[in-house]
Amino acid sequence: MSKEILKLGIPAGSLLKATVALFGKAGFEITNSQRSYMPSIDDEQIELLMLRAQEMSRYVADGVLDAGITGYDWIMENGSEVEQITELAYSKATSQPTRWVLAVPNESKVKKAEDLKSGIIATELVNVTKKYFADKKIDVKVEFSWGATEVKSRLVDAIVELTETGASLGANNLRIIDTVITSTTRFIANKQAWQDKFKRDKIESIAILLNAAIEARSKVGLKLNVKKDDLKAILKILPSEKSPTVSNLAESDFVAIEVVIDEKVERTLVPSLKQAGASGIITYPLNKVIH
Amino acid sequence: MSKEILKLGIPAGSLLKATVALFGKAGFEITNSQRSYMPSIDDEQIELLMLRAQEMSRYVADGVLDAGITGYDWIMENGSEVEQITELAYSKATSQPTRWVLAVPNESKVKKAEDLKSGIIATELVNVTKKYFADKKIDVKVEFSWGATEVKSRLVDAIVELTETGASLGANNLRIIDTVITSTTRFIANKQAWQDKFKRDKIESIAILLNAAIEARSKVGLKLNVKKDDLKAILKILPSEKSPTVSNLAESDFVAIEVVIDEKVERTLVPSLKQAGASGIITYPLNKVIH
Amino acid sequence: MSKEILKLGIPAGSLLKATVALFGKAGFEITNSQRSYMPSIDDEQIELLMLRAQEMSRYVADGVLDAGITGYDWIMENGSEVEQITELAYSKATSQPTRWVLAVPNESKVKKAEDLKSGIIATELVNVTKKYFADKKIDVKVEFSWGATEVKSRLVDAIVELTETGASLGANNLRIIDTVITSTTRFIANKQAWQDKFKRDKIESIAILLNAAIEARSKVGLKLNVKKDDLKAILKILPSEKSPTVSNLAESDFVAIEVVIDEKVERTLVPSLKQAGASGIITYPLNKVIH
Amino acid sequence: MSKEILKLGIPAGSLLKATVALFGKAGFEITNSQRSYMPSIDDEQIELLMLRAQEMSRYVADGVLDAGITGYDWIMENGSEVEQITELAYSKATSQPTRWVLAVPNESKVKKAEDLKSGIIATELVNVTKKYFADKKIDVKVEFSWGATEVKSRLVDAIVELTETGASLGANNLRIIDTVITSTTRFIANKQAWQDKFKRDKIESIAILLNAAIEARSKVGLKLNVKKDDLKAILKILPSEKSPTVSNLAESDFVAIEVVIDEKVERTLVPSLKQAGASGIITYPLNKVIH
């Protein structure tokens, strides 16, 4: 039955490799993504299409796709009416959302958005930028920029440009005036597809698996053995949020402890555990973590 | 003693990287494979030689090598008398065997092999192709093609070419008429070497480790905790083939369950488990799985 | 408080990628290392600087850096007074230390260091080489070579050059006369920084985590189930150094065994275990191992 | 005096390399174009800025630039009021202009533009496309496509896409319905700058030199010696448009002939000249040709 297919959009470009890797960790193998805009996936209920993040939400809103992965910024830019299923925090090295910032040359006299009155703003994110200035009742002309927007910062009055760490702006001697919008990656669905039993189940199932894979990236499994006498002390040291699995060992006065911890905690936890009497401490990588 | 060495051939070219990775997972580190045709391996009982898959079986049959990895297609093409130890399903993204197909241009009038009578067939797999037509008692001329065979499809009457997904044939507007041979990767041994105690043990040991590593690629370890009351329900959901390891937890009304599952099953299994009362569900990658 | 920062040097060049990977496994994410000589790290107590291994010890000795990673050879060459915290055996495919060797063309009449009296030696490691000859009371002229030293071997009387496997020397038809110094990677600290409580704790904590990650690279976790009756036999086969974790299974006449083993042992261990009655044997990768 | 500077825009991207080469042939050395958006040029009266062809005409129209090089298509798309100084036929291998074509999937029922009524058209050239349909009084929705437009041809009803040879369209199984606009590269100027004596002289001088370099690319210098008796016959064979330079040789019954010919003519001309008695025939490359 043709209805039993979910048409899913994945983002071309800089996010593609990370997306294929994430689906891989979630248990879906995507092949052929380098050679074709219709990559294969080893799930017969899914049909993939690779599109630029900028256009994704439009095709989801129109129903050309049932669901897709894109950024919040471009959903806003396109003004697309879509269901936002979940945030997917997999796209970047750092854990902060990306920002579109209003920036001017270091040497500019502009100090705040209001100083740009009657000025020209170059950006790829035209509609969001127009709304930003309209909300502030500042009259400016917003022009579409075809990439390399920093370069034009000295041809116009200000730019609105994407930044993660601000490094590229600094290298171009630009100064940030304000944040126009912050954005994270989103899993979105067409509103009608979301009402369809099969599609909704499939979308939710994909969302669970993707999030379980994302969650697992920053976690590790921790195992250790401890004398029953030291158990209480050890349990106090362990992060309290998740209760550890304690199992009796054949050797009667020892227990084995297993727990999933945040990888960052390891740095300080492991030395403390050793000091508190733990032995045979190991950590191991995880594929998925479901709370 | 010089007898205690196994001379092992690994395939150069497109399979090399995957082969080195597979040996790595199997516990053998192959180094220097980019720079030398005699790569190093961290096992003093093995001496490696890198050869093209097309020639491997000839050198194994001749006893220049004791064992080697190559494709079934080239064993047939060379008509080599060798022991086929095991299939090694590691070489491709997809799980289907590769096929050598008889193909003609879309616009050709040829519909079946018989229509090619008195025609010219270009292929890299000359002997297998000759046998295919001889078995069908169709008289054709089979010519050796030095790669890029698709290009010649319009210079001759038909080609016999390797395909995995058919994508390359489609891109060249070719139509598949028939499958001439299907092939998978094989671990083969010289017949005399196979009678030698040391070599046979070594070959079998390598075969076990390679297959354990291959097996592990599509499996994950699954752990979860469950109340004793829910245990029966959970066990019903779990794949029955492998009996799970159930261990008592210190906290007396809970048990921990561990089981190795097929990664593909995860997609549907994990949500069911959660619904059935499982908690602390994690999956983790495996290096080797031995049944 | 500005004191609470550890200034840490990591080696640019061939070791960089492996270093970033090692820190990653140790739980520290280093970003931006391709674009900047001041990479970011997700630990606010650490400030990274990327420098060439050759210069590292000088900047650590001077206190510009609190700690750094470099080779023993360059510590000696610079004659730097630094604390050597630990060896870090992560830098090479093979497990042998690198060597700086005295080498001459195959056709040279020189057989031993003494034959080079009054000769010219080209090397990047000028001071160590001078000391080597001074210790032997052989009078030679040692000249600094800007890389590609092999090439100059026929312009001077001998060279002192780095080698791992000797392959590059062989390819240049050079013959090794003697080893001048062997070297491994070291984690070093400034002597004053080592007296500072915060810095010393931080350095030791990093050392533990790096070594735990290195240790884990050559180990795997092994799990298997076995009938209680077979337990003794199995335990005899397992490597004795680390006591395995034995836990009772719900199914009363079986126990589960877990142990960390050296990946190399697997090759021979796994078949023996199977023969001794073990079932459900799996191995899995580890992130860290702390004894 | 600051007025004595011409601000000139050159196109980033696929045309950049050819543009730098053309300026080189015209006698201007552009350096640093790989690293900076403000490349250097060895003419103190020119200041370069590298911008995408899509935006160039906007910045020329606004006076940010005095002149620039871009395509006719993007001048039309932006609706920019600029002076079009000259066509520059340097950008492509072939001598035909590029075309933006209306295309549909091979399998589409659409035969002509009119069949697309109420349909959706994806294109990078939104305004030109809208005008094309408005002129034909066909009501369609034109949507901006962020590159890779062919891919979307099966998501919408038709696309308008750039093509030189049609090869890429064919590879995507698309069928051309109509040509929306043809385009060549143009040298354009700001209308006010064009009224300024210095700038106009400079622009015209650049135009002459660029065109002389372009002209020279398809021409060669031809030299030959001939007996005075054969001169008339030879002159008849030579292309008549340009009168050849005939000079007397010291050896009195011979003359030398020099003429600039189209490189394509060579193929047929040279054999004829030889037959007609010419000797010492050589051709040589030209840097510039000014009629």
Add this chain to the structure above:
Amino acid sequence: MSKEILKLGIPAGSLLKATVALFGKAGFEITNSQRSYMPSIDDEQIELLMLRAQEMSRYVADGVLDAGITGYDWIMENGSEVEQITELAYSKATSQPTRWVLAVPNESKVKKAEDLKSGIIATELVNVTKKYFADKKIDVKVEFSWGATEVKSRLVDAIVELTETGASLGANNLRIIDTVITSTTRFIANKQAWQDKFKRDKIESIAILLNAAIEARSKVGLKLNVKKDDLKAILKILPSEKSPTVSNLAESDFVAIEVVIDEKVERTLVPSLKQAGASGIITYPLNKVIH
């Protein structure tokens, strides 16, 4: 009329780039050669097909192609009956023909071909090698090698391999025993096509232009002015083969001399000319030279 097309094969692989450049210098622009096996050429009477040099002569002999460019070695290997129009000395840096040599490991006891009796020879050039040994009445087994033949030199008794400078053989510690065949690039034609007026004319015209371009590569045009009194002395110094063009200058006691010389002669000629009174000496590059 379909007859007015010449089907021309050009060699894929290592010769392709040089071939495209040569045709360019000869006045034919070949485009699209990176992306298609049917490159375009700006001559409507020519249709190109790109094939491996190894197979070219077979397709020319069969009439699939009218003419083609390939090596003498592969014409012999295929035993193809074709017209050899001309040698084309464009393919290599050096001016010597390539050689297929019989080579053995340095450490082999084999000194001459006869010592290989009953041995195995690996080569890509099976038929030529068989004939070589048959002519010498030496019984050997010749096996087809799929590239990287040097590697196999220690698995068989000898190899027959292509070499230009012997460098690659030396690097593999191989010793040359004999030369089996020398080869140069050839322009060949199908025997029937050679009888066709249009095709023969076209083939000859292409041959003239290609050779004129090849000839021009090692020549330069030389110009100088000299006093009439010094003319005799200068003429004596100039290479005598080609008579120089001497023209009277307006300034009555001076003449201008032009001559085409071999670029290599320049090295010694130019200083002598200066000494003999020449002034304004320049040399310039040539596109074509026809004697």
Add this chain to the structure above:
Amino acid sequence: MSKEILKLGIPAGSLLKATVALFGKAGFEITNSQRSYMPSIDDEQIELLMLRAQEMSRYVADGVLDAGITGYDWIMENGSEVEQITELAYSKATSQPTRWVLAVPNESKVKKAEDLKSGIIATELVNVTKKYFADKKIDVKVEFSWGATEVKSRLVDAIVELTETGASLGANNLRIIDTVITSTTRFIANKQAWQDKFKRDKIESIAILLNAAIEARSKVGLKLNVKKDDLKAILKILPSEKSPTVSNLAESDFVAIEVVIDEKVERTLVPSLKQAGASGIITYPLNKVIH
């Protein structure tokens, strides 16, 4: 006779490609320079060795080489006693010499060399830098820096670093305090070799050819026809340094003019010539120009 060989050093690294191209234009073909440190050259009297520019003068001074190409900076750094034959202005895009500059961070308080008293200076050019400060009687510590010196500018007090345009310094926010040394590329000879008749002749001949090729790079040949009546006016416009070659044409009231001009002059010359009545103006590239 072995004496009839000139051992010539060419610089490895960034200058190599330009050097090979220059020798090519000068009439010498250098091959194999990518693969070997002993490249081939098609002149049996020359033997090439590729060395880093930094070491070249040392090997020339020692007589290991007869002559070599290197920078003035490194001759000074090594304090090598060599003959400086000629400057070779071929190495850079711009025509200015490179400079080694004393630089400090923008934010440093250092304004002049004297402010660095007792400071640490990092540089690759240790001896020249020491002399610079010694001449000024400023006491500093100069430390050898292994490349990437800019990075260390904030670890020490100042750096001495190579710069062409200052761009890299600016990008690192460094400020130039002073120029320590300016440098150009030099052709140098060993003092004894310079006394040898054969070697001196050969060195001088190479110098002439290299300089003739360098000279030709910035020149073009210019040809035009003009009526005898306009000759005087045209001659006035032409650069006066070089007297043009004027030849009578068969067509009696016209003369042909040829002259070598600086390519830069073309920009302004060509329009003037056209205005003054010249016709058939062409310019063509030159290989060599000897005054």
